[in-house]
Amino acid sequence: xxxxxxxxxxxxxxxxxxxxxxxxxxxxxxxxxxxxxxxxxxxxxxxxxxxxxxxxxxxxxxxxxxxxxxxxxxxxxxxxxxxxxxxxxxxxxxxxxxxxxxxxxxxxxxxxxxxxxxxxxxxxxxxxxxxxxxxxxxxxxxxxxxxxxxxxxxxxxxxxxxxxxxxxxxxxxxxxxxxxxxxxxxxxxxxxxxxxxxxxxxxxxxxxxxxxxxxxxxxxxxxxxxxxxxxxxxxxxxxxxxxxxxxxxxxxxxxxxxxxxxxxxx
Numbered sequence: 001x002x003x004x005x006x007x008x009x010x011x012x013x014x015x016x017x018x019x020x021x022x023x024x025x026x027x028x029x030x031x032x033x034x035x036x037x038x039x040x041x042x043x044x045x046x047x048x049x050x051x052x053x054x055x056x057x058x059x060x061x062x063x064x065x066x067x068x069x070x071x072x073x074x075x076x077x078x079x080x081x082x083x084x085x086x087x088x089x090x091x092x093x094x095x096x097x098x099x100x101x102x103x104x105x106x107x108x109x110x111x112x113x114x115x116x117x118x119x120x121x122x123x124x125x126x127x128x129x130x131x132x133x134x135x136x137x138x139x140x141x142x143x144x145x146x147x148x149x150x151x152x153x154x155x156x157x158x159x160x161x162x163x164x165x166x167x168x169x170x171x172x173x174x175x176x177x178x179x180x181x182x183x184x185x186x187x188x189x190x191x192x193x194x195x196x197x198x199x200x201x202x203x204x205x206x207x208x209x210x211x212x213x214x215x216x217x218x219x220x221x222x223x224x225x226x227x228x229x230x231x232x233x234x235x236x237x238x239x240x241x242x243x244x245x246x247x248x249x250x251x252x253x254x255x256x257x258x259x260x261x262x263x264x265x266x
Contacts, residue, residue, distance in 0.1 A: 001031045001261075002231060002246045003253045004224040005178050006096075006130065006158045006206035009059075010035050010048040013210040013221060022056060025224035031250070033059050033224050034206075036096055036130060038066040041077035046084065053090035060257075062093035062130050064122075070106035070114035078121055085125050092257045094122035095130025096158055099143075102134045112139060119147040128256055129155035131175070137166040148173050154256055159208045164194050171202055176252055178204035181214030181222060184233050196237050200248050205230045 004025070014021055025033060037049025046063045053061035063081050065073040085091045097118045099111050106114075122129045129148070133140040140162075148155070154174035159182070160167065167177050177198045183191050195203075207213075207230070209222035214229035228242070231249065235242040254261055 001250045002029050002205065002227055003032045003034070003250050004030055004207050004209075004227045005034050005156060005204040005249075005253055006062075006180070007033050007035055007209045007224050008038070008211075009033065009209065009224065010037060010052045011210065014223075021223045021225075022059075026058070028225040028228055029246070030224050030227065031058060032253070034093070034130075034253075035059050035061055037061060037063040038069070038096060040069055040072050041065045041080060042072065046081065050084050050088050050091055054088060059090075060093075061088070061091045062095045063091055064093075064095040064097040064118055064130065065114060066096055067098050067100040067111045067115065067132060068103065068105040070111045072106075073114045073117075078117065082121065082125060085127065092127070092259070093130050093155070094118060094125065094127045095155070096132040097122075097129060098132035099136035099140050100132060100134045101136040101139075108139075112143060116143055116147050119143070123148070123151060123153065126153060128153050131155060131157050131170075132159070133157070133162060133166070137162050141166060141169045144170065144173055156204060156256070158206060159212065160194065161191055162194075164197055167194055167198060171198075176202050176204045176256055178206045179230055179234060180206050180208045181212040181218075181226065181230060184214040184229055185218070186215075192233070192237055195234060200238060200240070200245075201252060203234060203245070203249055204252055205234065205245070205249050 039045030159180040213222035
């Protein structure tokens with residue numbers, strides 16, 4: 001059993017073949033997908049993820065405002081996310097939220113304020129958080145250490161590409177570290193070195209589809225079935241069988257979200 005802990009199959013990239021994509025995932029042994037709703041928080045983009053999770057029993061939802069869209073976040077957007085969580089048990093996380101200093105699509109000071117605000121809201125809603133951070137390690141550690149300490153909610157550092165220092169700081173705060181298709185890229189040795197230091201009980205796998213399709217599919221639209229390539233890479237890094245990585249990462253996911261194992265298995 002594999003779980004894709006971060007996907008965007010609610011997006012328009014899958015409008016023509018979403019059923020087939022989900023069917024291929026099931027055929028590949030994917031027993032659950034965490035679909036992450038992002039985009040303009042006042043556009044209806046966030047609702048799509050919850051609607052998808054309500055339609056498919058093996059899809060869960062996470063909803064939050066991405067740092068790219070932080071400039072669009074306001075109290076109305078926060079209330080919309082809170083309402084989605086109240087209305088649907090399928091929304092199991094708040095995210096993805098965080099900081100992105102690579103693109104700076106929103107001003108950095110706004111990103112920091114919105115990140116902290118959403119962490120406080122998630123804490124009040126008792127939801128784990130999904131963190132996006134790029135080229136912002138120091139500020140991410142500082143804000144998480146301030147806003148996310150002294151609770152047992154935990155969360156996921158998604159599509160990890162930061163420093164070992166960031167990974168260690170996050171794990172001390174109860175986070176799992178999730179790796180995506182970029183761990184398979186030839187020039188991703190630094191990511192693989194960090195992955196080697198992450199204990200098995202803190203690992204997750206994801207696709208971040210439609211982005212970051214792993215080798216040997218690089219350059220094509222990604223999809224949940226390809227999370228197996230991420231698991232295969234982590235298996236090689238840790239000297240484990242791929243089935244062992246599947247077992248461990250599935251257990252880590254259901255433990256974080258306090259879910260029964262998928263398909264009714266205990």
